[in-house]
Each structure stands twice: as C-alpha cells, then as structure tokens.
Amino acid sequence: MGGFATKHIAAGVRLVEYAGERLTVAQAEARYPDADGAHHTFLFAVDDEWVVDAGVNGNEARWINHSCAPNCDVVVDDGRLWIETIHDIEPGEELVYDYAYVLEERHTPAAKRKYPCRCGAVTCRGTILIPKKQAR
Ligand SMILES: [Zn+2]
Incomplete structure (x- = not known):
C-alpha cells in the first residue's frame, strides 16, 4: 500500500487532508x-x-508511507493535518513523508528496533523515530 503520483505535481501543493476522528x-x-x-x-x-x-x-x-528522504511534509493548519509536496514530483513517484515519531520513553536501540525503517534512502536513519530535540 502507498500513494503514487499519477501526474507531475509541483512543490508546495496541498494534496490531501490526513482525515479522521479527532481524539484526545x-x-x-x-x-x-x-x-x-x-x-x-x-x-x-x-x-x-x-x-x-x-x-x-x-x-x-x-x-x-514514511521515508527518511521525503517528497511531502505534513502541515498543521488550524488543528487539521495536510499532506503537502516539498519537491516537484514525477508521474509514478511514490508520495512519502517523514513520520518523525517521538516516543515518551527513551529512544534506546531496542525502541528503535520496534520502529524500523527500510526506505532505502541514502540518508535512511534505520528508524521512523527522530531524535526528540528535532521533534516538530
Ligand atoms: Zn528510512
């Protein structure tokens, strides 16, 4: 499963809302x-x-899906989540953004293994977690 572009998309385009039920x-x-x-x-x-x-x-x-080398980002706008492109995207290219998970617990090697990344990017962190100091 994943999202793929069916046509060229410029950078800076708001594609879709990350919709769902709002919960505390x-x-x-x-x-x-x-x-x-x-x-x-x-x-x-x-x-x-x-x-x-x-x-x-x-x-x-x-x-x-997640990637450590994303072509989209998630923008919070008035409490709603929007997927926006951050690069030009070619037809057939997979749409990906950095999930940038942050855990309550310490980001130990064991914790990172529970949240692996195999996106294949040169810059792949090996985990979908990001260091807490970089959290959005
Ligand atoms: Zn990765």
Whole structure:
C-alpha cells in the first residue's frame, strides 16, 4: 500500500487532508491500549493534546508511507493535518513523508528496533523515530 503520483505535481501543493476522528491523547490510549510497540494504528499526533485517528472516517492519506528522504511534509493548519509536496514530483513517484515519531520513553536501540525503517534512502536513519530535540 502507498500513494503514487499519477501526474507531475509541483512543490508546495496541498494534496490531501490526513482525515479522521479527532481524539484526545487519553481517548486514543483508551481505544488502543496495546498500541505500545505495535504502531499498526492510523493515529497521527496533531499536538500534545490531540490526535487524528484515520482508522475512523479516514481517507486515502492514511496509506501514504514514511521515508527518511521525503517528497511531502505534513502541515498543521488550524488543528487539521495536510499532506503537502516539498519537491516537484514525477508521474509514478511514490508520495512519502517523514513520520518523525517521538516516543515518551527513551529512544534506546531496542525502541528503535520496534520502529524500523527500510526506505532505502541514502540518508535512511534505520528508524521512523527522530531524535526528540528535532521533534516538530
Ligand atoms: Zn528510512
């Protein structure tokens, strides 16, 4: 699963909203009590208080994959999440953005192994986590 461009797209284009049900962090943790270490949910943190659960009323944006060398980024605009291009994109190119996960716990080697990345980019970090000091 993934999102692919069907035509040329310029940089700076707002493509799609990361849609879904808005939940507080506490509501999301109650809905997915076993989510720790198994990030197979469609939760996306808007900020420290709110998350969007694309598992409920989500759209195709939830299928867009992570890359450490992304061509898209997620922009928070008035509490809503938008996927925007940051480079020109050619037809057939996969749309990807940096998930930039941050865990509550320390980012130990074991924690990083639970969130692996195999995007194949030269700059691949080997994990979809980013150092906490770089968190958005
Ligand atoms: Zn990677």
